[in-house]
Amino acid sequence: MKKNKNIIVIILAVALSFLLPSFVKNYYWLGIFNLLLIYSILCLSLNLIFGFTGLLSVGHAAFYGIGAYTTAILLTRCHFPFFPSLILSGLIAVFFGFFLSMSTSRVRGDYFTVITIVFGEIFRLIMQNWVNFSGGAMGVVGIPAPQFFSWRIISEKDFYFLGLILFWFTYITLSLLVKSKFGRAFIAIREDELAASTMGINTVMYKILSFSIGCFYAGLAGSYYAVYNTAIAPSSFTLDESCLMIIMVVLGGIGNLSATIPGVIVMLVATEVFRPLYHYRLLLIGLIMVIVLVRYPYGILGIFNKIASMRKKYSYRKV
Amino acid sequence: MFTEVFIVGLSLGAIYALIAIGYSMVYGILKLMNFAHGDVYAFGSFICYMLLVEYNLNPILSIIIAMLVGGLLASIVEILAYRPLRGLEYRNISMISALGVAYIIQNTSENFWSRQVHFFPSIISTPFISIFGIQVPTTQYLTLGIVILVVVGLNLFLKYHKVGKAILCASQDIPASSLMGIPINRTISIVYLLGGMLGVIGGVLYASSYNVLSISMGFSGTIVAFEASVFGGIGSINGALLGALILGLLHSLVGFYISTAYRDVITFAILIIVLLVRPKGILGRYVEEKV
Amino acid sequence: MTLLKAEEIDKKFGGIHAVSHLNVSVNKGEIVGMIGPNGSGKTTFLNILSGIYRSDSGRVEFKNEDITKLPLHRIIEKGIARTFQNLRIFRNISVLENILIGRHHLIKNSLVNIYFNPFLAGRREKSAYLKGMEILELVNLAKEKNELASNLPYGKQRVLEIARALMAEPDLLLLDEPTAGMNPTEAVALCEFLKKLKERGFALFVIEHNMKAIMSISDKIIVLNVGAKLKEGIPREIQRDKQVQEIYLGKEE
Numbered sequence: 001m002k003k004n005k006n007i008i009v010i011i012l013a014v015a016l017s018f019l020l021p022s023f024v025k026n027y028y029w030l031g032i033f034n035l036l037l038i039y040s041i042l043c044l045s046l047n048l049i050f051g052f053t054g055l056l057s058v059g060h061a062a063f064y065g066i067g068a069y070t071t072a073i074l075l076t077r078c079h080f081p082f083f084p085s086l087i088l089s090g091l092i093a094v095f096f097g098f099f100l101s102m103s104t105s106r107v108r109g110d111y112f113t114v115i116t117i118v119f120g121e122i123f124r125l126i127m128q129n130w131v132n133f134s135g136g137a138m139g140v141v142g143i144p145a146p147q148f149f150s151w152r153i154i155s156e157k158d159f160y161f162l163g164l165i166l167f168w169f170t171y172i173t174l175s176l177l178v179k180s181k182f183g184r185a186f187i188a189i190r191e192d193e194l195a196a197s198t199m200g201i202n203t204v205m206y207k208i209l210s211f212s213i214g215c216f217y218a219g220l221a222g223s224y225y226a227v228y229n230t231a232i233a234p235s236s237f238t239l240d241e242s243c244l245m246i247i248m249v250v251l252g253g254i255g256n257l258s259a260t261i262p263g264v265i266v267m268l269v270a271t272e273v274f275r276p277l278y279h280y281r282l283l284l285i286g287l288i289m290v291i292v293l294v295r296y297p298y299g300i301l302g303i304f305n306k307i308a309s310m311r312k313k314y315s316y317r318k319v
Numbered sequence: 320m321f322t323e324v325f326i327v328g329l330s331l332g333a334i335y336a337l338i339a340i341g342y343s344m345v346y347g348i349l350k351l352m353n354f355a356h357g358d359v360y361a362f363g364s365f366i367c368y369m370l371l372v373e374y375n376l377n378p379i380l381s382i383i384i385a386m387l388v389g390g391l392l393a394s395i396v397e398i399l400a401y402r403p404l405r406g407l408e409y410r411n412i413s414m415i416s417a418l419g420v421a422y423i424i425q426n427t428s429e430n431f432w433s434r435q436v437h438f439f440p441s442i443i444s445t446p447f448i449s450i451f452g453i454q455v456p457t458t459q460y461l462t463l464g465i466v467i468l469v470v471v472g473l474n475l476f477l478k479y480h481k482v483g484k485a486i487l488c489a490s491q492d493i494p495a496s497s498l499m500g501i502p503i504n505r506t507i508s509i510v511y512l513l514g515g516m517l518g519v520i521g522g523v524l525y526a527s528s529y530n531v532l533s534i535s536m537g538f539s540g541t542i543v544a545f546e547a548s549v550f551g552g553i554g555s556i557n558g559a560l561l562g563a564l565i566l567g568l569l570h571s572l573v574g575f576y577i578s579t580a581y582r583d584v585i586t587f588a589i590l591i592i593v594l595l596v597r598p599k600g601i602l603g604r605y606v607e608e609k610v
Numbered sequence: 611m612t613l614l615k616a617e618e619i620d621k622k623f624g625g626i627h628a629v630s631h632l633n634v635s636v637n638k639g640e641i642v643g644m645i646g647p648n649g650s651g652k653t654t655f656l657n658i659l660s661g662i663y664r665s666d667s668g669r670v671e672f673k674n675e676d677i678t679k680l681p682l683h684r685i686i687e688k689g690i691a692r693t694f695q696n697l698r699i700f701r702n703i704s705v706l707e708n709i710l711i712g713r714h715h716l717i718k719n720s721l722v723n724i725y726f727n728p729f730l731a732g733r734r735e736k737s738a739y740l741k742g743m744e745i746l747e748l749v750n751l752a753k754e755k756n757e758l759a760s761n762l763p764y765g766k767q768r769v770l771e772i773a774r775a776l777m778a779e780p781d782l783l784l785l786d787e788p789t790a791g792m793n794p795t796e797a798v799a800l801c802e803f804l805k806k807l808k809e810r811g812f813a814l815f816v817i818e819h820n821m822k823a824i825m826s827i828s829d830k831i832i833v834l835n836v837g838a839k840l841k842e843g844i845p846r847e848i849q850r851d852k853q854v855q856e857i858y859l860g861k862e863e
Contacts, residue, residue, distance in 0.1 A: 054409065056411035103591070106598060107594050108598070118542075121542075125584050126584060129581065173725070176724055181713075181714055181738075182721070182724070187703060192700060194662070198685075198691075199691075199711050199712055199715075200778065202683045246415055247415070250412075254409075283422065286418075286420065286425075289416065293412055294416065408701065408702070
C-alpha cells in the first residue's frame with residue numbers, strides 16, 4: 001500500500017541522514033549541511049503559512065530572530081539550560097506570531113503581507129537600538145555550547161545531529177498536520193476563503209493557527225542558530241532573509257513539503273555560487289525570484305504538473 | 320518653533336504625496352502592492368543626480384530626462400515582471416515578483432552609484448524667503464506649489480481627459496472596461512508611467528531640499544508610499560495626498576520632539592493600529608467582493 | 611415537517627432594497643424553487659440563508675432553532691450546505707480532496723488526536739475517505755477521484771460542488787443556479803439527480819433561470835420580483851400566471 005511505502009522511505013531517509021557523518025567527515029561540508037537544516041526548518045514552516053494557507057508572510061526572519069534572541073539571552077544572562085530555552089524560544093515566537101496573525105481577521109491578504117514586513121522591520125530596528133536588552137548592532141556574543149544531559153554539543157558533527165533531530169521533528173509533525181483535516185482546511189483557505197467558510201472552516205481561527213504553528217518552528221530554528229553560531233546580531237534577521245525564505249518556498253513548490261528541501265538546496269547553492277559576486281548577490285537573487293515566478297509560478301518542483309496550462313494569460317485585446 | 324516644524328512637515332508631506340500618488344493609483348487598478356515603486360523613482364533620481372553633477376546639465380532638463388527614465392522604467396517593470404502574473408489565481412505571487420524587482424533595481428543602483436550618501440545640490444538659487452515673518456527655505460514653498468498643481472492637474476485629468484477616465488474605469492472593473500473598448504494594457508502602462516514620473520519629481524525635490532541622496536531612499540520611499548496610502552485611503556489620489564500630509568507632519572513632529580531613531584518604529588506602530596482599526600483609511604473605498 | 615422558516619427577511623444595500631419582507635418555508639424532503647428576473651434578490655436571499663449576509667431584520671429558523679445570528683462557518687453544522695452561482699470549487703487540488711473538505715466538520719479529529727492518537731485519527735480519516743468514495747460513486751465521479759478539479763469539464767465541476775456539499779450530510783441543500791452553463795443534456799441529467807436526492811430525503815432550495823428544469827423538479831415555486839415575493843404556488847400555476855409572465859416578458863401592449 002502506498003502509505004506503507006511512504007513510511008519505509010521516511011525511515012530509510014532518517015536512518016541515512018543519521019549515518020551521514022560516518023561518510024562525510026569534512027567540517028566544511030557538515031557546516032553546509034547544518035545551514036541546509038536550518039533553512040529547511042524555516043522554509044518548511046513558511047511553506048505551512050504561505051504554501052498551504054496562502055498567507056504571504058515576508059517577516060518570517062523576525063520570528064527566527066525572536067527565537068534566536070530568546071535563547072541567546074536566556075543562555076548568556078539567565079544561565080538557563082539549553083533544552084528548556086529551545087522550547088521557550090518556540091513558544092515566545094508563537095506568542096508574537098499569534099498576535100500578529102490576529103490582524104488577518106481585520107485586514108485583507110495584501111495588507112497582511114505589508115504588516116508582516118513592517119513587523120519584521122520593527123523587530124530589527126528595536127533589536128538594533130535597544131542596546132541594553134539586545135546588545136544593539138553588535139548583538140549577543142559568547143553563547144555557551146548547549147548541553148543535553150551528558151551530551152555536550154560542541155563540534156560541527158554534534159550540531160549536525162541536533163539540527164537533524166530538529167529537522168525530522170519539524171518534517172514529521174508538519175507532514176502529519178498537512179495530511180489531516182487541518183491541512184485540507186489550510187489549503188481550502190488558500191484556494192477560496194469564502195467557500196472554505198461555507199464548508200464549516202473557521203477561517204480566522206485556522207489562519208491564526210497556521211501562522212502560530214509556523215512561527216513555533218521558526219523559533220526553534222532561531223534557537224538552534226543562536227547556539228550554533230555562538231553569536232547573533234540583528235543583521236541576520238533582515239527583510240532580505242525573509243525574502244530568501246520566500247523564494248526558497250516558491251522555488252520548491254508551494255503546498256508541497258517534500259519539495260521544499262530541493263528549493264532550499266538550489267537557493268543555498270546559488271547564494272554560495274554568487275558569493276564571489278557579492279556585490280551582485282541581491283540582484284541575482286531578485287532576478288531568480290522574478291524569472292522563476294514569471295516562468296514557473298507554481299514552483300519548478302511543485303505539485304502542479306501542467307504548469308503551462310495553469311497560467312492563464314490575460315491579454316486584453318481591443319474589442 | 321512649532322510653526323516651523325509644522326511647515327517642514329507639510330512640505331515633507333507634499334513630497335511624500337508625489338511618491339504616494341503613483342503607488343496608490345497602481346493599487347487602485349490592480350490591487351498590487353508595488354514594492355519596487357520606491358526603488359524605481361530612486362533610480363530616476365540618481366539619473367538626475369548624474370546628469371546634474373557629472374554632466375553639468377541644466378537642472379530643468381535633468382529633471383525632465385530623469386522623469387522620463389523613471390516613468391519608462393516603471394512601465395518596463397510592469398510589462399516584464401507583473402503583467403505575466405496578472406491572471407494568476409494566487410494574487411500574492413505578484414507581490415513576491417515586486418520584491419524581486421525591488422532587489423534587482425536596488426542592487427543595480429548600488430553598483431552604479433555605491434551605497435554612500437551623496438550630496439545633491441539645491442536646485443533653487445535663493446535659499447530663503449520670508450513669509451509672515453518666518454524664514455522658510457524656498458524649496459519648501461515651491462514643493463507645496465508643485466504638489467498642489469500636480470494634484471489639481473491629476474484630478475482634472477482623471478475626470479475630463481479620455482485617458483484619465485479610462486484609468487478610473489479600469490480601477491473599477493477591468494473586464495467590463497476592456498469590453499467597452501478601453502485598451503487595458505496601455506492604460507495600465509500609462510498609470511505606471513505617471514507614477515514613476517511623479518515619484519521622480521518627489522525624489523528630486525526631497526534630494527534637493529535636504530541635499531542628500533542615497534540608495535536607501537528607495538525602500539523607505541516604498542514604505543512611505545504605503546503608509547500614506549493607508550492613512551488616507553488606498554486607491555484614492557486625494558486620499559494619498561491627505562495621508563502623505565499627515566505622514567509628513569507625523570515624521571516631522573516625532574523626529575523633532577521624540578527622536579529620529581525611533582521615528583520609524585513609532586510610525587510603523589501607528590500604521591499597524593490604523594490598519595487594524597480602519598483599514599480603508601480616511602477617504603478610501605473598500606470594494607466588497609461580489610458573492 | 612417544516613425544516614426551514616424564513617420570516618420577514620429584509621436587506622438593504624445603501625439605497626437598494628435587495629430583499630423586502632420575504633417569507634419562505636421549506637419542508638423536509640421538499641424541493642422549493644425560486645425564480646425571478648436578474649437582480650430580484652434571489653442570490654442575496656440565499657446568501658442570507660447561508661450566513662454570508664446578515665439580514666437587517668427578520669428571522670431564520672432551521673429545525674426549530676433560530677439561526678439568524680449564527681456565524682457563517684457554523685451554519686453547515688446545523689445541516690445546511692450550499693453551492694455557488696459562480697462555482698467555487700477548490701481548483702488546484704484533486705476531486706477527492708475537494709469533497710473531503712466538505713466533510714470537515716464531521717471529521718472529529720483534533721490536533722491532540724492527530725499527534726497522540728494517530729490510529730484513531732487514521733480510522734476517522736479512513737471512514738471519511740469511504741464516505742467520499744460513496745458520494746463520488748453516486749455522482750459518477752469516482753474515476754476522476756485523483757484528477758485536478760480544474761481539469762474537469764464544466765458540467766462535472768458543478769456536480770463536484772454539489773458532491774462536496776453532500777459530504778456534510780446536510781438536511782437542506784441550497785443550490786444557486788446549478789444548471790448554469792450546462793447544455794440541455796447535462797441539465798436534464800442534473801434534474802434527474804436532484805430528484806434522486808429528494809427520494810433520499812434531502813430537502814432542496816434551488817434558484818434557477820432554466821424554467822424547464824425548475825418546473826420539472828419543484829414541489830413549489832416562489833417568484834421574486836424586486837426583492838419581494840410576487841407569487842408562490844405549484845409549477846403549473848406559476849407557469850400560467852399572468853403577472854409572472856409580465857415580469858419576464860413585459861406587459862402586452
